Structures are given as C-alpha cells and as structure tokens.
Amino acid sequence: MANFTLRRIMPPFLQIMILQLLANFTTYSYSPLSVFIKGTFDLNFFELGTITSSVFAGALLSVNFGGIMVDRLGSKTALRISFFLLSAGSLIAFTAQSYLVVVAGYAIIGFGYGIVTPATNSAIIEVYYPRHAIPMGAKQAGVPLGALLATLVLPFIAIHFSLRYAFLALVLVAFLIALMTRDSRNSKKREGVKLEVGKTMLSILKNRNLVMVSIVAIFLILGQQAIFTYLVVFMKFRGYDVFFSEMVLALMLIGSTIGRIVWSFLSQILFKGKQVNVLLTIAVLSGLMLMAVPLDAVLWYFALIGSFFLGFTSISWNSTFVTIISEEAPREQVGVYSEVSLSIMYTGAIVGIPLYGYVIDITTYVNLWLIGGSVTLIAAGLLTVYKFIASRKNLLTV
Numbered sequence: 001m002a003n004f005t006l007r008r009i010m011p012p013f014l015q016i017m018i019l020q021l022l023a024n025f026t027t028y029s030y031s032p033l034s035v036f037i038k039g040t041f042d043l044n045f046f047e048l049g050t051i052t053s054s055v056f057a058g059a060l061l062s063v064n065f066g067g068i069m070v071d072r073l074g075s076k077t078a079l080r081i082s083f084f085l086l087s088a089g090s091l092i093a094f095t096a097q098s099y100l101v102v103v104a105g106y107a108i109i110g111f112g113y114g115i116v117t118p119a120t121n122s123a124i125i126e127v128y129y130p131r132h133a134i135p136m137g138a139k140q141a142g143v144p145l146g147a148l149l150a151t152l153v154l155p156f157i158a159i160h161f162s163l164r165y166a167f168l169a170l171v172l173v174a175f176l177i178a179l180m181t182r183d184s185r186n187s188k189k190r191e192g193v194k195l196e197v198g199k200t201m202l203s204i205l206k207n208r209n210l211v212m213v214s215i216v217a218i219f220l221i222l223g224q225q226a227i228f229t230y231l232v233v234f235m236k237f238r239g240y241d242v243f244f245s246e247m248v249l250a251l252m253l254i255g256s257t258i259g260r261i262v263w264s265f266l267s268q269i270l271f272k273g274k275q276v277n278v279l280l281t282i283a284v285l286s287g288l289m290l291m292a293v294p295l296d297a298v299l300w301y302f303a304l305i306g307s308f309f310l311g312f313t314s315i316s317w318n319s320t321f322v323t324i325i326s327e328e329a330p331r332e333q334v335g336v337y338s339e340v341s342l343s344i345m346y347t348g349a350i351v352g353i354p355l356y357g358y359v360i361d362i363t364t365y366v367n368l369w370l371i372g373g374s375v376t377l378i379a380a381g382l383l384t385v386y387k388f389i390a391s392r393k394n395l396l397t398v
Contacts, residue, residue: 012127013135016120017142019079022177024146026086026170027055027113030106031228032151032246033166035236036158041099045230049357052229054103056221056349058089058110059342069115071336075123076182078115083178085112090170105167118338121326134264136326140319144256144311147228151250155242204340210328212386213279213321214341218348219379220283220317223290223372225349226356227252227314231293231307234365238297248303252311259316267320275324276387279317283380286314291373294366314376321345 030037030051038048070078089108096102120139128135157166205211231252235245267278289310296306322338329337359368 013124013138016123017139017145019177019181020116020120020139020142021146021149022173023079023082023086023113023116024143025150026090026146026174027109027116028143028147028228029150029154029166029170030055031147032155032232032249033158033163034229035232035242035245036155036163036166037099037102038233040163041102043099045233045357045360046354047099047357048233049229049354051099051103051106052225052353053350054107055110055113056225056346058107058112059114060110060346060350062111062114062339070119070122070338074183075119075126078119080178080181080183082112082115082119083174083181085109085115087171087174087178088112090167090174094164094167094171096167114339114342117322117342118336121322121338125326134268136264136319136323138261138264140322141257141260143318144253144260144315148250148253148257151246151253155246159242204337207328209276209390210325210337210341211344212383212390213276213324214344216279216283216379216383217317217321217341217345219375220286220314220321220348221345222348222352222356223286223314223376224317225353226368226372227290227310229353230356230360230365230368234293235297235303237365240300240303244300248307251304252307252315255308255311256315257311259312260319262312263316264319264323267323275320275327276383278320279324280380280383280387282313282317282320283376283383286317287373287376287380289313289373290369290376293369 034048034051037043037051041047069081086109089105089110089112091105092108093102093105096105120142121136124136124139154166154169157169232242232245232249235248236242240248263278263282267273267275271277271281289306292306293310296302296310325338325341356368356372359371
C-alpha cells in the first residue's frame, strides 16, 4: 500500500530523477568547488584537471561489474551501493590534507557514480519501454539539477565555513540517501541473466551503432567537462568575482536542465525518434558555443546569455546519448550495455581534461575553448560520415 501511495503521489520517473539529482550533487561538486580546491591546495590547472579525471577513472573501473550488478541485483540495490560509495569518497575528501587525497576521494565517488547511470537507465526502461524517450530525458535532467544544487549550496558552505565542511555536507547527504534507498525486490532481479562477461562484452563491441556513438561521446564529454572544470576559474580570471562566476555556472546548468527536456520532446516531434540526428544537431551547436566562450566573457550580460545556451547544447547531450544506448540494448541488458558505452566515453574526460589544463598552463584560456569547440565539430563530422555510410547499408536504427 505504501508503494502504491508513493507511486500515485510521485511517478516513477520523478523518483528516479531525484535519485539521479542527489547522486550528481556529490559527483559534480568538483565544479563549483574548483576555485576553492585550487586555492586551498595551491594547484596549477593540470593538477586541477586530474580531479575531474579521477572521477571518470573511478567510473571506468566500475565497468567491470557495475552494469552486470544492475542487471543481476536490480536497479534499487545497485543505487543503494552507489550512494554508500559516494559517501565514502566524500569522507576521504573531507579528511584530506593534500590534493592527492582529494583526488583519491573523487576517484571513489566516480566509482560509485559509474553505477548510477546504468541503474537509472535500466529503471526507466523497465517501467516505460517503449515510450521511454521523454521519461529518459526527464530523468537525465537530474544531472544538471544536481550540479545546480551543488552550485547553490556548496560555495555558500565553503565561504562561510570551509572547504572541509562542504565535503562533510556531501558525506551526510549521500549516506542518508543510501540508508533510505530500499533493496530491489526479488521479482525485480534479472534471474535469467548469466554472467557470461566475455561473450556479452564482445557482442556489445560488435554493435557498430553503439560503438560509433560512444566514440563521438568521447569528444562531447571532453567539451562538457572542460566547462565544468574550468568555467568558474576562467570567469574569475576575466575579473568577475566568485559570486558572479558561480552564477554563470548556475545559469548554464539551468540551460542544461531545460535542454535535456526540450531535446527529448524534439526527438519525438521534430526528429521522429531519430536520436542520432538529435545528437548530431546538438554536437554542431555545442562546438560553436564552446568556441564563443571567450567572446561571451567580454561583457557580463553576454556571459549570462551565453552560459545559458552553452548549457542548452554542450551539457544537455547526455539525455540523447543514454536514450540511444538504451534503445540499442536488449531490455534485460540495459545495465551492462550502458556501462560499456559509458566506459568508452569516459576515456575522453580521463585523458583530455588534464591535457586541457596543461594547455591553459602553457598558453591561454582562449586556446582551450577554441580546441574544445574544434574537436566537438570534428566529432559531429565523424558522426555525419558514419550516418551516411550506415544509412546506405541500413545499419542505423536509432
């Protein structure tokens, strides 16, 4: 009866979105806290980039069992484990006396977060398939909303108390959610799924559509995480105070939240369910918006307007990406398909973000945004070529 009442008050996609939001509150905390971490530990931009890299390195490590865990144990149990890991990583960051310990803490946070997306993807498909595109977009809106909540709350704590207390807030939130999240019922477990890991991985890697989209996502996440890691410190470098710089980040996240929902609707109304066409459109717009960041920063009102559309494009592509993954996967293997695809994508953030920091250290911020925009446009061109070849061979179904 309790579950029935909760379902009536709060639909499943909203419950899943809130869990996604709270997970991202912890995971994307490095973005609004970047200026405080940099100042506290006296980091250069390469070192600052390694914190972002550690998040996605941790997520990549979880690929070995995370997706299979979701498919075997159910999404709720997987999410509960994830939040315990998010809390543990935040606790390590809270105790840190050097930036390397912060890096280790965020690696564990990333390890936990690597389970979140396949778990929430699986939950959406389980409830809404085949009418899942809009609920998937709404669920993914929890990503920027979680980052937005972190942007509004964590700098306030860091300014009025200290960076350590901001980390303590992350510990408490993740631990409470872990305690409150129920384990999956036995009926929800995929008892028919076998742990034939090698065979499953090989079959996934033979899916050309999935691999191609995942490769394109490498470049898209590179631009996205460059924004999350360096936008606040860039705005501060341009002479804006911390409050305005964080406001720019917040407005970008609002644009991303709206974008994820709007693109989901457009995928059905304008693009007739062709998710690859949606991803291609977003990639082109994203590349142009990244290249425009230095121009936007010249005037404060351009910075605000530009940040909104930067979020609407460069941060909002994930909902389309996870929809493509979920449509390519068999329903009982959405978790493991998600993990493999995400692991390919994560390499962009792991390798690229510290390199982008090195670019700033030896040249200028302008080169960072020009390179970020250029590689995103190259990714769009790569997807266009594949789309043309695949359509002629009838390989493209999404």
